[in-house]
Amino acid sequence: MKHALVVGGTGMLAGVSRQLAADGYHVSVLARNAAPMDALLESLEGPGKVTPLFADYRNSSGLQEKIRESIQRNGPIEMAVAWIHSEASEALPLLIRTISETPGPWKLFHVISSGTDAEALRRDLDVPADCRYSQIQLGSIRENGVSRWLTHQEISQGVLKAIAHKAELTTIGQLGPWEDQL
Secondary structure, three states: OEEEEEEOOOOHHHHHHHHHHHHHEEEEEEOOHHHHHHHHHHHHHOOOOEEEEOOOOOHHHHHHHHHHHHHHHHHHOOOEEEEOOOOOHHHHHHHHHHOOOOOOOEEEEEEOHHHHHHHHHHOOOOOOOOOEEEEEEEEEEEOEEEEOOHHHHHHHHHHHHHHHOOOEEEEEOOOHHHHHHO
């Protein structure tokens, strides 16, 4: 069975976790809190396709331990979707190194905020040759003359489209100054 890891997969990426499970992946979902994980598990169609991983990705040793346990239990990770806040600057490099400990190609879809310099991030990130790295940048939507944040559903749908299209950079919504998005 194909194995995917979703970091942030109980909140705005819950739809991604559900769809990957429905598509036949065994999905390891990293989360900090039990209540959102319980809600995700209750919303799934069919048991046994999701492994809950409880860790705070700001804790490097805990993150690495959970990823390694998941790989040992479910096999090599073929795809990772990661929404990691910028204050956890060591989490993504650690995730990349840990997944790359197992042989074979894999894909990383890195979800980033609208204010992130995608080019600088890509340039500064050490991505091994066996990893195909893609960025998904979240913007906003202009609706009725007002800009608003993307909904969890819009984010999940956009991430799933990015996975299907395999682009190096995908933008969901619009980027730019909040007030200038007409």
